[in-house]
Amino acid sequence: MLPPPSPPAPSSSQPNTAGAAPLPSANDYAALELISQPVWIFDIDRRHVLWANSPALQVWKARSLEELQARDLGRDMSATVAHRLAQYQRDFEAHNAIFAEQWTLYPVGEAVALHVRFSGHRLADGRMAMMCEGQPAGAHAPDSVRAVEALLHTTLMISLYDLEGHPLYRNPAARDSTCRPDECLPERLVDAEDIQLLHDSLASGGGSSLTLRVHTPQGVRWHEVTARRCHDAVSGQDALLLSEADVTAIKDTEAQVRHLALHDPLTGLPNRAQVMARFADALRELGAGGAEAAVVFIDLDNFKDINDTLGHAAGDELLVGVARRLRDATRTEDLVARLGGDEFMVLLRSSDIRGDVDHAYRRIATSLAAPLNVRGLEVRITPSVGVSLFPEHACDIETLLRHADLAMYGAKAEGRNRMVLYNESMGMELRARTSLEAELRLALERGEFEVHYQPRMAVRSRSILGAEALVRWRHPVHGLVGPDIFIPMSERLGLIGRLGMFVFEAAVRQQTEWAARGHDLQISVNLSPLQLADTHLVARMAAVLRRYGCEPSRIELEVTESMLLGNEERPIAVLKAIEALGMSIALDDFGTGYSNLAYLQRYPLHTLKIDKTFIQAPDVDRPLAEMIVSLCRLLKLNVVAEGVETSEQLAWVARREIAEYQGYHFSPPVPAPHFEALLEATPA
Ligand SMILES: Nc1nc2c(ncn2[C@@H]2O[C@H](COP(=O)(O)OP(=O)(O)OP(=O)(O)O)[C@@H](O)[C@H]2O)c(=O)[nH]1
Numbered sequence: 001m002l003p004p005p006s007p008p009a010p011s012s013s014q015p016n017t018a019g020a021a022p023l024p025s026a027n028d029y030a031a032l033e034l035i036s037q038p039v040w041i042f043d044i045d046r047r048h049v050l051w052a053n054s055p056a057l058q059v060w061k062a063r064s065l066e067e068l069q070a071r072d073l074g075r076d077m078s079a080t081v082a083h084r085l086a087q088y089q090r091d092f093e094a095h096n097a098i099f100a101e102q103w104t105l106y107p108v109g110e111a112v113a114l115h116v117r118f119s120g121h122r123l124a125d126g127r128m129a130m131m132c133e134g135q136p137a138g139a140h141a142p143d144s145v146r147a148v149e150a151l152l153h154t155t156l157m158i159s160l161y162d163l164e165g166h167p168l169y170r171n172p173a174a175r176d177s178t179c180r181p182d183e184c185l186p187e188r189l190v191d192a193e194d195i196q197l198l199h200d201s202l203a204s205g206g207g208s209s210l211t212l213r214v215h216t217p218q219g220v221r222w223h224e225v226t227a228r229r230c231h232d233a234v235s236g237q238d239a240l241l242l243s244e245a246d247v248t249a250i251k252d253t254e255a256q257v258r259h260l261a262l263h264d265p266l267t268g269l270p271n272r273a274q275v276m277a278r279f280a281d282a283l284r285e286l287g288a289g290g291a292e293a294a295v296v297f298i299d300l301d302n303f304k305d306i307n308d309t310l311g312h313a314a315g316d317e318l319l320v321g322v323a324r325r326l327r328d329a330t331r332t333e334d335l336v337a338r339l340g341g342d343e344f345m346v347l348l349r350s351s352d353i354r355g356d357v358d359h360a361y362r363r364i365a366t367s368l369a370a371p372l373n374v375r376g377l378e379v380r381i382t383p384s385v386g387v388s389l390f391p392e393h394a395c396d397i398e399t400l401l402r403h404a405d406l407a408m409y410g411a412k413a414e415g416r417n418r419m420v421l422y423n424e425s426m427g428m429e430l431r432a433r434t435s436l437e438a439e440l441r442l443a444l445e446r447g448e449f450e451v452h453y454q455p456r457m458a459v460r461s462r463s464i465l466g467a468e469a470l471v472r473w474r475h476p477v478h479g480l481v482g483p484d485i486f487i488p489m490s491e492r493l494g495l496i497g498r499l500g501m502f503v504f505e506a507a508v509r510q511q512t513e514w515a516a517r518g519h520d521l522q523i524s525v526n527l528s529p530l531q532l533a534d535t536h537l538v539a540r541m542a543a544v545l546r547r548y549g550c551e552p553s554r555i556e557l558e559v560t561e562s563m564l565l566g567n568e569e570r571p572i573a574v575l576k577a578i579e580a581l582g583m584s585i586a587l588d589d590f591g592t593g594y595s596n597l598a599y600l601q602r603y604p605l606h607t608l609k610i611d612k613t614f615i616q617a618p619d620v621d622r623p624l625a626e627m628i629v630s631l632c633r634l635l636k637l638n639v640v641a642e643g644v645e646t647s648e649q650l651a652w653v654a655r656r657e658i659a660e661y662q663g664y665h666f667s668p669p670v671p672a673p674h675f676e677a678l679l680e681a682t683p684a
Pocket residue numbers: 266299300301302303304305307311312313314315316319340341342412416
């Protein structure tokens with residue numbers, strides 16, 4: 001059929017909404033027979049020629065009107081042509097539009113170029129058809145015919161405006177993207193100042209290329225608009241030639257990428273990168289204006305436990321809830337960001353920053369104090385907060401963040417759920433810690449670790465039943481360093497596996513030495529949760545036991561509650577392998593954490609050590625300890641009371657018929673020779 005059209009003459013193809021000739025009735029067709037140019041009526045809906053005069057029959061290479069009417073012109077019609085015809089039909093209906101364009105017809109497969117004037121033609125049944133009046137286009141050179149055809153088919157929107165912005169010509173793609181046929185250029189642009197921008201950029205050079213927001217029937221879109229000055233070939237007046245490409249998808253993708261680069265995907269808050277970029281500017285402004293600011297560094301307390309007990313997805317939900325609360329608890333001008341993990345940050349600006357920091361902390365702590373609903377459970381979370389001040393503590397964001405982070409560590413060390421303001425001694429502590437870490441790395445090779453033993457006593461007979469092996473670091477300068485300092489450090493530095501095996505081997509060697517001398521004690525060794533990750537742990541332990549000929553049942557491994565939380569298979573598998581090897585397992589510090597009685601049955605436990613806080617509590621505060629003792633009896637677990645320091649505490653332990661105890665009442669952890677002296681002095 002109506003074939004890929006070929007180019008229109010720009011000046012005449014503009015829709016003409018005024019003064020359309022009255023539509024001919026069916027009887028008028030005969031009169032049209034008298035004119036010499038080809039005229040035919042095309043049924044747009046049904047894709048058939050309804051009527052054609054003789055010159056038109058010639059153009060269509062048809063033997064008769066009936067033969068032409070019988071042709072299905074829709075059969076080979078491209079989607080582009082069908083779309084344009086539908087567009088024409090709408091324009092005929094809406095504006096009595098008239099178009100004049102260059103078309104190429106393919107009546108019997110042969111191309112015929114024709115300049116065609118199209119107008120609407122109302123059929124007797126009320127539908128809108130199209131009257132086509134042709135003029136031979138023989139005068140056009142083949143290249144110009146092709147050029148015009150390309151113009152008609154391209155998705156690039158090409159339009160010509162006079163210098164006031166009135167439309168002179170639009171190709172079909174441009175027509176498709178305008179809201180009204182007579183829409184002026186300034187009306188097309190969403191941002192009023194863009195028309196001036198366009199003129200300015202044209203004035204400063206030959207052409208202009210801008211990405212602008214334009215109104216289209218599909219809504220506001222981003223167009224890359226390339227413009228240049230030219231002459232209108234018809235009127236000779238100065239004109240603007242615009243070509244536009246829709247770049248909305250690219251713009252949207254760019255915006256998404258920018259958003260992702262600067263925001264935390266989980267909470268939608270600004271991320272660390274945005275903090276660094278924006279705060280640097282903000283602080284510069286503050287510096288210039290003499291104002292003050294605070295970097296408030298917030299780390300949630302024991303967040304890992306939420307992940308471990310409720311799962312990572314619940315942890316995520318909690319982080320989203322915390323982000324919302326922080327936003328609500330701060331002013332709109334305060335910048336709230338998620339730095340990563342469970343770390344958040346707020347930048348406060350104020351003229352009285354010390355006073356405002358206290359207020360802000362109270363608001364934050366109060367808003368987080370109310371339980372958060374996570375998967376139907378009420379979860380409570382507390383923050384440890386560190387604060388550094390601008391300009392008092394530093395003037396650049398990196399240092400302020402580092403100081404606030406240090407202060408936050410101070411808050412953790414002081415017991416969590418509090419705010420600590422940075423001070424300079426924290427920097428010194430950090431440096432001391434860093435150098436201690438460096439020395440810790442060498443301490444094993446240098447033989448600076450030693451193992452001390454604390455007796456485990458029979459409550460009734462007061463004889464020594466066993467010992468807990470406890471590692472000590474004898475630092476050449478600082479003397480004995482507490483395990484509360486170097487154990488977490490070793491875990492952080494990845495040294496805990498080697499240190500753990502060092503203690504295990506020392507304990508095994510000691511057990512066999514003492515057994516050979518007639519003191520067959522059970523020795524217990526602490527296991528760090530991080531050691532469970534070592535897939536060779538049990539094999540290494542088995543090799544050590546073999547090397548010293550140690551009876552495995554004489555060694556007990558102490559694990560903590562936190563190692564057993566969650567549903568992971570690994571702890572169970574390791575503990576079962578340890579049991580299979582013949583060693584026993586004790587649960588240490590029971591009662592201080594979750595005291596989840598369910599896992600007492602789930603894990604292969606033999607001994608339960610009741611934490612010293614229960615033993616040292618006044619009599620009235622011991623009902624939980626009593627319940628634990630009864631339960632252990634029921635589960636046939638061996639019970640050890642830890643931290644027995646006084647005769648009164650020992651008497652309580654004895655009354656509860658707890659079989660074993662440990663504590664300063666008899667002896668603190670002591671070096672092996674001292675322990676041997678205790679052995680000699682105590683009844684067997
Ligand atoms: N659910 C969830 N967990 C995360 C995400 N990012 C980090 N984490 C976890 O957050 C925990 C952060 O723990 P830490 O701050 O080191 O320790 P904590 O348990 O909060 O203990 P303290 O900070 O010492 O009070 C780690 O277990 C991470 O695996 C996250 O996007 N979603």
